[in-house]
Amino acid sequence: MRTNQHMGLMPYMAVFAKVVELGSFSAAALQLGLTASAVSRQVATLEKALAVKLLERTTRSLRLSEAGAEVYARCCEMVEAGRSVMAVADRFVASPQGLVRLSAPKAFGRKLISPHIAEFLGLYPEVDVQLMLIDRPMDLIGDGLDLMIRITDTPPPGLAARPLLDVYHLLCASPAYLERAGHPAHPHDLARHSCIYLGETPGDNRWHLRHGASGEQVSVSVRGRFVSNHSEARLDAVLDDLGIGCLPFFTAAQALKAERVVEVLPQWRYETSYFGKAWMLYPPNRYLPPKCRVLIDFLAARVAAH
The missing domain is CATH 3.40.190.290 (D-Maltodextrin-Binding Protein; domain 2)
Structure with missing residues (x-):
């Protein structure tokens, strides 16, 4: 079976695991928000794709076939892996953590960014910061940055930008x-x-x-x-x-x-060419990691108070 077929069957595998866990199509349908007939069709589709019988059905109960028992064990592993992925996402959404790589022009970074990093690290003990002070133009993606500060009249297209300070x-x-x-x-x-x-x-x-x-x-x-x-x-x-x-x-x-x-x-x-606004630049991503969001908000407040 091809990989893309595996991917297409994953939702059916999850439904099959829920049917076995709860012991009936109707109970699984109720918990999944589906009809019992829809759940039955999905399990039947999985059986047809695998070319094996997974469930022995009677009027009163369901019983796993020998192949079904092994498939169920693997489907449970898949469902648990999915829960683990969601847990990782929830952890990163719930609390800021991880490394933030930030670049800034030398003078601006030394005077307005570096003095506030210790306070930020104290407020967010699970966030680390790598600050690169460099005057040459940096590329957010190419240089592997999470955030960068650039002084310019107009921020570059394709990036989200937050103004920090007028520079003159x-x-x-x-x-x-x-x-x-x-x-x-x-x-x-x-x-x-x-x-x-x-x-x-x-x-x-x-x-x-x-x-x-x-x-x-x-x-x-x-x-x-x-x-x-x-x-x-x-x-x-x-x-x-x-x-x-x-x-x-x-x-x-x-x-x-x-x-x-x-x-x-x-x-x-x-x-001089070193004028305009200092902009905080970052990817235009609605799912901006909390570690980046809190650093942006923190630095914007500190720079504005300068």
Whole structure:
């Protein structure tokens, strides 16, 4: 018998096992929500497909044939396996558990995701998290991820997306530096200041700014004695009075609130490809595992409170 025939007969096997368990067609029909004639037809179909007699029927009782007894034992194993599958599903639906593989851009993940993981693990002791901090675009399926965070204007098609935070950059300096070097009044003034920039590509020392009210665009080449491709390192340099740094707002937020740094040229927006919204991306699956759902909800609440 071919495999697809086996698969087609599995419902009949389950009905047959229930008939034997309860001792009658009518009792099995009542429990299964079928008519007695429908149950009888299904058992007859199974007997015909197997080409063996399974039940000896009398007016008062049913008796298993020799083949029927062995088939019943195997059908019971199948039914029990089905119960085990349902138990696994119920366990995963009922309580979050298992490993969640999550990727995030380096600066965003280090500042806004990593600090909250210990709290999450404490709340969900049966969930483990693998956090990958990487700036290159990741592929949810190809890289074997459960979730990923991407900063973009528009989330990619074919994925479910939950917005987490608006991401933008600003220029900051310490009060001590500005007292010493003066406040720039226009982007062109930056050329005379010590500036702290990324330095990953040759063009990173050319800053592009747009005026919020007029839309005027200005590009200016900057220089400085310290360059770093990590936003927290640039923030440290700003706090050490080394100059004016370009920083994501989420990196500078606490220092700004504490007035340890101040925004430079606040009416101008520093333009970079690292802007838009931070999106939590995941498969568009109505049966999203609880382990993923609770992590999404948890991180969305923590990031929003930043």
